[in-house]
Amino acid sequence: MAKTMFIDTTKCMACRGCEVACKNWNDLEADIQPFNGSYQTKEDFATQTYTVVKMTEVVNNGRVDWIFGKRQCMHCTEAACIMVCPKNAIKRSPQGAVWIDHDLCIGCGYCVQNCPFGVPKLDTVNHKSTKCNLCVSRIENGLTPMCAKTCPPGAIMFGERQDMEVAAHKRLAVVKRTHPNATIYGNEEAGGTVLYILTEDPSVYGLPPHGTQVPWQVKFWQNFARPIGNIALGGTLVLLLVAAWFNYVQKPKEPPVHVEGGVK
Ligand code: SF4
Numbered sequence: 001m002a003k004t005m006f007i008d009t010t011k012c013m014a015c016r017g018c019e020v021a022c023k024n025w026n027d028l029e030a031d032i033q034p035f036n037g038s039y040q041t042k043e044d045f046a047t048q049t050y051t052v053v054k055m056t057e058v059v060n061n062g063r064v065d066w067i068f069g070k071r072q073c074m075h076c077t078e079a080a081c082i083m084v085c086p087k088n089a090i091k092r093s094p095q096g097a098v099w100i101d102h103d104l105c106i107g108c109g110y111c112v113q114n115c116p117f118g119v120p121k122l123d124t125v126n127h128k129s130t131k132c133n134l135c136v137s138r139i140e141n142g143l144t145p146m147c148a149k150t151c152p153p154g155a156i157m158f159g160e161r162q163d164m165e166v167a168a169h170k171r172l173a174v175v176k177r178t179h180p181n182a183t184i185y186g187n188e189e190a191g192g193t194v195l196y197i198l199t200e201d202p203s204v205y206g207l208p209p210h211g212t213q214v215p216w217q218v219k220f221w222q223n224f225a226r227p228i229g230n231i232a233l234g235g236t237l238v239l240l241l242v243a244a245w246f247n248y249v250q251k252p253k254e255p256p257v258h259v260e261g262g263v264k
C-alpha cells in the first residue's frame with residue numbers, strides 16, 4: 001500500500017519537464033523569478049512552484065561537475081508539518097502522500113516555520129499554505145505522479161515501497177563504481193516515501209544533512225504541550241459553564257420591592 005518516489009539524481013538531465021508537468025497537473029501559474037546568473041529556473045519553492053530542479057557546480061579533482069537534483073516535499077512518515085498544524089489541516093493518504101486540506105488551512109504558517117526541508121510556502125493573499133501533494137488524486141487512483149510520469153530519462157520512479165528500496169540499492173551499487181561517496185537519502189531523514197541517490201553532500205542539493213530528524217521541540221508540542229493545552233482548555237470551558245450556571249440559574253431571585261401603591 002505505501003508507495004515511494006525514488007529520485008536518481010545521476011540520471012537527471014535538468015530538462016525541467018517535471019517542473020512544467022507539476023504546474024500543469026496542479027493548475028499552478030508561472031511565477032517569474034529574477035535571473036541570478038544560473039541556468040536554474042527557480043531559486044526555491046513558491047506558492048505556485050511545488051518542485052524545483054537545483055543545479056550546482058562542484059569541482060571534483062580539478063574537474064567541474066554539474067549536479068542536478070529535483071526537490072519537492074519529502075512526505076515524511078513523521079511529519080513536523082502535521083505535528084504542528086493547529087487545525088489538523090495536513091493529512092496523510094494511505095499511500096503516504098502528505099497533503100494540505102485548503103478548506104481547513106487558516107494560513108498560520110506553523111508548517112512553514114517547522115518543516116526541516118523548507119518545503120511549504122505561505123500564500124499571504126489567500127492565507128493558505130502550499131506544497132507538493134505527491135499528486136494524491138492521481139496515486140489514490142492507481143496513477144503515477146505527473147513528475148515521475150513525465151521524466152524523460154526515468155530519473156523519477158514511483159512504486160511499491162519495497163520495490164523502490166530494492167531499485168535504489170541496486171542502483172547505488174552501480175553508481176558507487178564511479179562515485180564512491182554516493183549515498184541513499186530519505187530513509188533515516190524522512191521515513192522513505194521519497195528516496196534519493198546523491199553523489200555529493202546533501203547541501204549541494206539544498207537538502208539538510210544526513211540524519212536530520214524532527215526537532216524535539218516539535219515532538220514535545222505534539223505529544224505533551226498540545227494535549228495538555230487541550231485538556232486545560234476543556235477544563236476551563238467546563239469551569240466557565242459551571243460558574244455561569246451558578247450565577248444565572250441558581251442565583252436567588254431578588255425579593256420584590258414594596259412601594260407605596262403596589263409592588264414593583
Ligand atoms: S518535507 Fe516538510 S512539508 Fe513535507 S511532509 Fe516533511 S515536514 Fe511536511
Ligand code: SF4
Binds near residue numbers: 050072132133134
Ligand atoms: S508529485 Fe505531483 S505535486 Fe509533487 S512535485 Fe511531482 S508533480 Fe508536483
Ligand code: SF4
Binds near residue numbers: 015
Ligand atoms: S524531468 Fe527528470 S530529467 Fe528532467 S529535470 Fe525533472 S528529474 Fe531531471
